[in-house]
Amino acid sequence: MAIRKLLRNRRFQKLFSRRIRDRLDPRERREVVIDVAGACNLRCPSCPVGSIGYDGKTPGLMDPALFARLIDKANEEFRVKGVNLFNWGELMLHPQLPALIRMVKERGLRCILSSNLNLLRDPDAVVGARPDALRVSLSGFSQAIYRQTHARGDIERVKRNMRELSAALGRVDPPLPLRRGRDPVVEVYFHKYRHNLHEVEPMRALATELGFSFKPVWAYYMPLEKALALAEGELPAEERAFVERQFALPIAEAIDSAREYRSDPCGLLEGQIVLDLEGNLVPCCTIYDMQAHTLGSYLDLSVADQRRAKRDLAVCQRCTAHGLHKYFTYSRDARLAPRYEELVARNLARRGPLAPAAAPPASETAPPASETALPAPGAPPPA
Numbered sequence: 557m558a559i560r561k562l563l564r565n566r567r568f569q570k571l572f573s574r575r576i577r578d579r580l581d582p583r584e585r586r587e588v589v590i591d592v593a594g595a596c597n598l599r600c601p602s603c604p605v606g607s608i609g610y611d612g613k614t615p616g617l618m619d620p621a622l623f624a625r626l627i628d629k630a631n632e633e634f635r636v637k638g639v640n641l642f643n644w645g646e647l648m649l650h651p652q653l654p655a656l657i658r659m660v661k662e663r664g665l666r667c668i669l670s671s672n673l674n675l676l677r678d679p680d681a682v683v684g685a686r687p688d689a690l691r692v693s694l695s696g697f698s699q700a701i702y703r704q705t706h707a708r709g710d711i712e713r714v715k716r717n718m719r720e721l722s723a724a725l726g727r728v729d730p731p732l733p734l735r736r737g738r739d740p741v742v743e744v745y746f747h748k749y750r751h752n753l754h755e756v757e758p759m760r761a762l763a764t765e766l767g768f769s770f771k772p773v774w775a776y777y778m779p780l781e782k783a784l785a786l787a788e789g790e791l792p793a794e795e796r797a798f799v800e801r802q803f804a805l806p807i808a809e810a811i812d813s814a815r816e817y818r819s820d821p822c823g824l825l826e827g828q829i830v831l832d833l834e835g836n837l838v839p840c841c842t843i844y845d846m847q848a849h850t851l852g853s854y855l856d857l858s859v860a861d862q863r864r865a866k867r868d869l870a871v872c873q874r875c876t877a878h879g880l881h882k883y884f885t886y887s888r889d890a891r892l893a894p895r896y897e898e899l900v901a902r903n904l905a906r907r908g909p910l911a912p913a914a915a916p917p918a919s920e921t922a923p924p925a926s927e928t929a930l931p932a933p934g935a936p937p938p939a
C-alpha cells in the first residue's frame with residue numbers, strides 16, 4: 557500500500573522517470589482504451605463505421621465526470637501504460653477534448669490520441685493540454701485517392717489541419733517532449749492499400765516539412781466481427797471482392813498464416829481495459845459491437861470480477877480458433893511481421909497497384925450535420 561501511495565505522489569513522479577517507477581510498481585500493466593466519441597464523421601469502407609454502421613454502439617460523447625472515475629479506478633488497480641482516447645469514434649468530435657487530455661495528464665499517465673483530422677476545433681487547446689502522442693490517420697495525398705478508403709473525408713482539409721497543428725506545436729510553451737524520447741509528438745500514419753502506394757512519398761514529404769514523424773503501414777481488415785465472417789467463409793461476395801481488390805496485404809492469406817499460431821495467448825485480453833461511452837468493459841479493442849459483448853459496468857467490477865468475466869469467453873474461442881488475435885497484433889510478432897511483408901510483396905508482384913476509381917457519389921463527400929453535432933456529454937443517446 558505504501559509503495560502505491562508513493563507512486564501516486566506528484567513529487568515522486570517528477571523526481572523519478574517512468575521507467576524507474578514502473579520497476580517499483582508491483583501491479584499488472586494495462587493499456588486503457590476509451591472511446592470518448594461514439595461516432596465518426598467519415599465512412600471508411602475498411603472500417604466497421606463505414607461497413608457496419610453504428611449498430612451495437614452508443615452514439616454520444618463521454619461524460620467528463622464519468623471519464624475521471626473510470627481512469628481513477630484503472631489507475632488505482634493497475635499500472636496504466638497509457639490511456640487511448642479512441643477506439644471506433646473520432647475524438648475531435650468531443651468539444652471538451654482538451655479537458656479530457658488534461659485529466660489524463662494530471663494523473664501522471666500517458667495520453668494517446670488518434671484522429672482522421674478532418675476536424676480540428678482548437679489546435680492550441682489540444683496541443684496545450686500536452687498529449688503524449690497524436691496520430692493522424694490517413695490513406696492518400698490527393699482527394700481522388702484518399703476518398704476511396706476515407707469516404708466522406710477531404711484530404712485538403714486534413715492538410716490544412718496538419719499545418720495548423722504544426723503551427724500550434726511551434727507555439728506551445730514549454731515545447732512538448734519527444735514521443736518515446738526521440739519521435740515528434742505527431743505521427744502521420746499512412747494506411748497502404750493497392751491503390752495509394754504512389755502517394756506515400758508526397759505525404760511523407762509533407763509530414764517531414766511540418767516536423768511530424770511518418771509511419772506507413774499495410775492496412776488490414778477490421779473489426780473482429782468482419783474478420784470472423786471472412787475466416788468462416790460468411791462474408792458477402794461483394795465485400796469479399798472489395799477486400800481482395802483493395803488490400804495490398806492479402807487478408808485471407810494473412811489469416812491463414814496467423815492460424816498457425818492460434819495456440820499463442822492473446823495479449824489484448826489481459827493487456828487492455830477497453831471501455832465504451834457508458835463505461836462498460838468489453839474484452840478487447842477489436843470488437844465493434846460493444847453492446848453485444850459487454851462484460852458489465854467497469855465501475856462495479858473488482859479486479860477479480862474482471863478476471864472472471866474475461867475467462868472462457870465464447871467470442872475469444874471463435875477468434876483464437878482462426879488465430880485472429882495474432883492477425884490483429886501481427887506487427888508485434890517477430891514471426892508474423894516478416895511473413896506479412898512477404899505476402900504483400902507476392903500479392904503486389906502478382907496483381908500490381910490498383911487504378912483510381914471514378915468520382916464518389918455526393919453522399920460520400922460530406923457527413924450529415926447530425927454526425928458532427930453530437931449530444932452534450934452525458935446526454936442520453938437519441939432514440
Ligand code: SF4
Pocket residue numbers: 596597598599600603604605606644645646672706
Ligand atoms: S476515420 Fe477511422 S473511425 Fe472513422 S470511419 Fe474511417 S477508419 Fe473508421
Ligand code: SF4
Pocket residue numbers: 780822823824825839840841842843871872873875876880881884
Ligand atoms: S481472443 Fe480475440 S476476441 Fe478475445 S480478447 Fe483476444 S483478440 Fe479479442
